[in-house]
């Protein structure tokens with residue numbers, strides 16, 4: 531069992547935000563799956579993302595790896611809030627009454643992010659989540675989708691000070707957490723590939739406000755990592771006939787699954803080491819994601835420093851049975 535601010539994750543395995551946590555039926559089956567201790571929703575924006583046939587996923591035929599060109603969920607946040615309210619209030623036969631939803635959101639406009647956080651807080655108020663311990667709703671801000679033209683992952687530019695920078699977005703989250711410490715907030719990060727990216731990000735976290743009373747960060751968890759952008763697979767690597775030379779119509783996309791595992795482990799390991807050195811950040815938990823396709827891979831994630839382990843690609847390959855596979859191998 532892991533406590534992350536006000537949520538409890540038990541068992542310490544989760545789905546990570548992905549296309550298979552997109553609609554009501556998928557969220558319901560994740561909520562009812564006894565092998566995961568939290569449900570992470572697909573990333574939502576305020577108004578929904580315009581999806582077309584260029585947004586898709588392909589699976590490697592030789593390893594449990596994927597390449598995707600998706601943006602964000604076509605469903606707006608309001609739809610997720612309705613569904614979550616229904617699942618948390620409904621007669622759903624989960625044997626895990628404390629199981630939380632981690633609501634993945636993103637926005638580059640500050641006022642939109644503010645509104646989304648307020649809407650999530652309104653949902654929490656409506657289900658008495660602010661007064662209950664543990665809480666059953668958390669926020670994960672996605673700072674890391676590699677597939678949005680003109681909108682690079684904000685975490686790759688951690689020291690920027692512009693209005694749309696991660697630093698500005700974190701101020702919104704900090705304000706929300708300052709007025710309600712029961713709100714659990716995490717960040718979904720892209721894979722970093724050299725040391726200074728990690729240390730710059732730690733600087734940003736330190737700057738982005740410990741609460742003066744608790745001296746702790748408003749950020750309670752980091753989910754490492756999202757897919758590796760600008761990756762390429764040829765059609766012959768996925769064993770499927772298609773109109774294009776490449777596995778996805780955009781040619782390049784985000785790489786995940788086994789092909790990402792070593793880099794994801796390295797990100798978890800480096801963050802675990804750096805966070806432990808900082809008094810204000812040492813309680814931040816890491817959700818380790820990337821190439822977790824077996825129990826051994828999950829164990830490696832934990833040995834690298836993850837308190838909770840997550841996966842997406844195996845969920846796409848096996849459905850919710852993936853979590854039984856990871857739990858039993």
Ligand SMILES: Cc1cc2nc3c(=O)[nH]c(=O)nc-3n(C[C@H](O)[C@H](O)[C@H](O)COP(=O)(O)O)c2cc1C
Pocket residue numbers: 546547548549550572573587596598600601602603634672718755756757785786787788790819820821822840841842843844846
């Ligand atoms: C098809 C697909 C869609 C994804 N969509 C999202 C998303 O909406 N938000 C997000 O934060 N990550 C998204 N991801 C990234 C996953 O959460 C995860 O970080 C990444 O796939 C690495 O984990 P894996 O190796 O288990 O797939 C997506 C991944 C895949 C494969």
